[in-house]
Amino acid sequence: xxxxxxxxxxxxxxxxxxxxxxxxxxxxxxxxxxxxxxxxxxxxxxxxxxxxxxxxxxxxxxxxxxxxxxxxxxxxxxxxxxxxxxxxxxxxxxxxxxxxxxxxxxxxxxxxxxxxxxxxxxxxxxxxxxxxxxxxxxxxxxxxxxxxxxxxxxxxxxxxxxxxxxxxxxxxxxxxxxxxxxxxxxxxxxxxxxxxxxxxxxxxxxxxxxxxxxxxxxx
Numbered sequence: 001x002x003x004x005x006x007x008x009x010x011x012x013x014x015x016x017x018x019x020x021x022x023x024x025x026x027x028x029x030x031x032x033x034x035x036x037x038x039x040x041x042x043x044x045x046x047x048x049x050x051x052x053x054x055x056x057x058x059x060x061x062x063x064x065x066x067x068x069x070x071x072x073x074x075x076x077x078x079x080x081x082x083x084x085x086x087x088x089x090x091x092x093x094x095x096x097x098x099x100x101x102x103x104x105x106x107x108x109x110x111x112x113x114x115x116x117x118x119x120x121x122x123x124x125x126x127x128x129x130x131x132x133x134x135x136x137x138x139x140x141x142x143x144x145x146x147x148x149x150x151x152x153x154x155x156x157x158x159x160x161x162x163x164x165x166x167x168x169x170x171x172x173x174x175x176x177x178x179x180x181x182x183x184x185x186x187x188x189x190x191x192x193x194x195x196x197x198x199x200x201x202x203x204x205x206x207x208x209x210x211x212x213x214x215x216x217x218x219x
Contacts, residue, residue: 001031001032001035001050002035002038005031005034005035005038006031006034007027007030007031007033007034008030008034009034009037009038010030010033010034010037014030014033014063015030017061017062017063018030018058018061018063020061021058021061025057025058028057029054029057029058029061029064032050032051032053032054032057033050033051033054033063033064033067035047035050036048036050036051036054036067036071037067040070040071040074041074044071044074044075044076045075047071047074047075048068048071048072048074048075048077050071051064051067051068051071051072052068054067054068055068055084060091061091062087062088062091062092062094063088065084065085065087065088065091066084066085066088066092066094066097068080068084069081069082069083069084069085069087069088069097069100070085070100072084073085073100073103073104076107078104078107078108079104079108081100081101081104082101082104082105082108085097085100085101085104086101089101095120095122095123095126096126096130098117098120098122098123098134099117099130099133099134099136099137100133101117102114102115102117102118102134102137102138102141103137103140105117105141106137106140106141106144111140111141111142111144111145112141112145114137114138114140114141115138115141115142117134118134118137118138118141128159128162128164128166128168129166129167129168131158132158132159132168132169132171132172133168135154135155135157135158135172136171136172136175138154139151139152139154139155139175139179140175142154143179143182148179148182148183151179152176152179152180152183155172155175155176155179156176158172159172160172160173160176160192160195165199165201167202167204169199170196170199170200170204170205170207171204171205173192173195173196173199173207174192174193174196174200174205174207176192177189177190177191177192177193177195177196177207177210178210180192181210181214186214186217186218187218189214190211190214190215190218193207193208193210193211193214194207194211197211
């Protein structure tokens, strides 16, 4: 356990869910969850181990199962992530886990199951970012199944021309360009890689490099 992690780093909503535990136990679980949050981007496997330690002490708390699922997903343990997020969903009824759960099904070679989750009625009420995440998973699942036209159609129904420069718009445009290139529509793909790059100020994608490679190929 990193000594500088106290548990005070957690959001109040998370801390509130730990209130039902004995004080010392709550403090220990809080430190594990805070450590996981600090490590998930740079060392997801260690973050996952911290969450497993928290789960061993407080497996009946949805927030612990949720964190375990998210870190398992980040570390590439897709079956474990799916099991944990299902458990969290049973406990609190939350639907925001659905895109990650669907992507876990994709990673496990179950695109049909991913599509089932993508068609959940609750997706219609998602915020734009979560809706975009589910669109990306749905399109990917269609592509996994060899349904290229359906994969493209799924993305074309998304707000590809949104005025927003948010990461989710960048990722939608990039996925569309990538799928167009995979379908052999290289000129269209080039245009969309440029559109993705134009709003990708944080360089979360390699759209510029993909565009350069395509331009060289197209002469």
